[in-house]
Amino acid sequence: xxxxxxxxxxxxxxxxxxxxxxxxxxxxxxxxxxxxxxxxxxxxxxxxxxxxxxxxxxxxxxxxxxxxxxxxxxxxxxxxxxxxxxxxxxxxxxxxxxxxxxxxxxxxxxxxxxxxxxxxxxxxxxxxxxxxxxxxxxxxxxxxxxxxxx
Numbered sequence: 001x002x003x004x005x006x007x008x009x010x011x012x013x014x015x016x017x018x019x020x021x022x023x024x025x026x027x028x029x030x031x032x033x034x035x036x037x038x039x040x041x042x043x044x045x046x047x048x049x050x051x052x053x054x055x056x057x058x059x060x061x062x063x064x065x066x067x068x069x070x071x072x073x074x075x076x077x078x079x080x081x082x083x084x085x086x087x088x089x090x091x092x093x094x095x096x097x098x099x100x101x102x103x104x105x106x107x108x109x110x111x112x113x114x115x116x117x118x119x120x121x122x123x124x125x126x127x128x129x130x131x132x133x134x135x136x137x138x139x140x141x142x143x144x145x146x147x148x149x150x
Contacts, residue, residue, distance in 0.1 A: 014136050017129045021075040021088075024126065029068025032061055042105060042116050046098050067091065075130075078137065085134040088126075095123050 031037035040061065047057050055063075071091060074084040098106050099120055106117035113121060 010136055014133050017133050018075045018078075021084075021126065021129055021133075022072040025068045025072030025075070027072075029065040029070075029072060032065030032068065034065075035061075037061075037065070039116075039119065042098055042102070042119075045102060045105065046094075049101055050097070075133070081134060081137040085130055088130050092123055092127060092130075095120055 028037065028039070032040065032043070037043070043061060043064065044057055047060055051060060067087070068091065071084060071087050074080040074087070077084075099117060106114055106120060108114050108117075
């Protein structure tokens with residue numbers, strides 16, 4: 001097995017994942033900033049259940065949109081992978097809350113998700129993509145450290 005080809009393939013896979021995460025996060029975030037997101041209703045309902053006492057929806061929704069755009073952008077900067085992954089994980093944790101806190105909107109029956117529920121559960125693919133990048137960066141950093149010690 002040619003190590004050079006493997007490294008090139010790993011880098012290509014990482015960049016495909018980085019670009020995919022950028023597109024999804026920047027696009028969906030921009031829709032929130034512009035006030036045209038199809039997720040606005042479910043985000044507003046979750047906000048009412050959790051954060052309404054602390055921040056108005058008129059401030060929260062654009063903030064969330066800008067945060068998502070920022071997360072998308074920093075996925076494109078390899079040296080910010082740890083920050084991107086941390087912010088991504090925080091954001092992902094909140095996206096799954098409607099499955100627990102809003103079952104009437106996210107479930108039709110046992111194992112049958114509503115359309116908003118399906119929109120949420122597809123984030124499992126984003127998690128796999130982000131973890132692929134994070135792990136690859138971590139392994140590369142370990143290898144570089146190991147090489148510099150030897």
